[in-house]
Amino acid sequence: MGSCASDSTIVKNWRDYPPSSYSLKIDKLSQLNLDKYESRRFSSGGHNWRLAIFPKGNEADNGSGFISMYVEIDSTSLMSTPSTEVFAYLTFLIYSKKEKKYLSIHDVEVKRFNPLRTMWGVPQVLSSDTFHEPKNGYTFEGEQCEFGVDLMVVSPFTKWEVASFNNEFTYPKFSWSVKNFSELKEEYYLSNKFSMGGRNWNLKLYPKVESGVVGKWLSFYLILADNETLMVDEKIHVRAHLRVIDPQGSKCHTKKINSWYEESNKGWGHIRFLSLAKLWETYLDKDDSLNVEIEFEVISETKYSPGI
Template identity: 45%
Template sequence: MYVELDKSCLSSTTTPPKEVFAYLSFFVFNKKENKYFSVQDVEVKKFTSSRTVWGVSQVLPLEKFNDPANGYILDGEEHEFGTHVKIASAPVPVDENLPFHKFTWSVRDFSLLKQGDYVSKNFQMGEKKWTLTLYPKGDSSSEGELSKYLHLAEGESLLIGELIMVRAQMQVLDPRGSNHLSGGFLESWVMTSTTSMGLPQSIPLAEIEEGYLDGEDTLNVEIESEITNAIRNDPFF
């Protein structure tokens, strides 16, 4: 599914924009479930006079889409499709210094922690409070590795149709100050159905125990994050 920008909008005013940035979502109605199946592109797309078409090459497998039992074929051979285009500001390059929210968490007695999750204190980002969750022995998807997630804090919630785009990076700090472990930046939508985001690069526990605990058995982690976009009333979420 694809959307195309009408080139005339780039030349219809006295000072036309040379570029238009937008987030794209695509929808296919499922009669059986009486709701839309949606695919959302989390990266902003740049439309220009030389690139007016953006989209996704596959929303649903063709075999699944064409099987009447799955609910995507309506009366006769009709289908119902939709798209949502959210105009965005120009993205800031990754290597540019941004006014990130920075939060540092010292996890004491790290080597003594047992299986399970450990939650940081709240910190403010935008209009809401957030927390970090660590699984020091790994979660179900990464046993034996440090797993980490950014969550909306307990008591915080999103309204129906409210979406927040968060860009974040977490580092495990080197107590010697020379070789911090970072998984790079992750950008993802947070919405009512997914109020957390996993942060990239699961780190082997053996590597942490060998070089990233200070003399008091403390692991220091730091997250840099910012809200890059927010939608208040998306009709499809």
């Protein structure tokens, strides 16, 4: 016999709508001179079940003096190697014609059905005295009564993700020397591709023009390399420091990135990273080179089940 439900997991209330999984109507309860009545098999959540009613209570499960109700999964639903487990939430119902509603006995704890335990239920659904008292309406029109059950089968565990934040790098910096800076003519320039945190990246500089800001600012970005493809909803969190290096080694200009990279935005940085006036004054070395770097603090990684 299946295990009973703890009183602390049972919620009782009234509802208007009938059972969603199975209904069992008995025409004359007094003629059902059985300790246990099992329904025909019915299907719910891709499995076959039976509803079991103990009109006199299930004494073996501390149900004496009560109506006891259970559901049992068909053992053929559990035949596989390794054996299948089915998880389900159970709600038992008894109709009251007086209330014109169903008494709902819901077990808030999910039940695990497996070859060692094929039956779960509630041994003390409703006291026998309350059930048989005509004024309560559970028996009506010549001892008719109706029982039912809702079964909500929990879907198998197939979708997941694990997010980790890597802050241990063999060498967390990448440096780039931009030669002949004063002679640059293109709108933007890309560094060589480099790898960090299991991803490929480029640094991107707009030396004079970016989004209408002409001749005033250096724009500086970290972007995912062209060969990096992100899945739908995939995100990478990056925390890093972009720097323009002072040739004297004392006044590096630094700004932080603390952003999520995704398919719709594969580059983050600063449009007004450093004024060109300050750059010309302080940050070009004697060979007209601008030296920049990025230092990483964290790059996230997400492992996940196949997407939609």
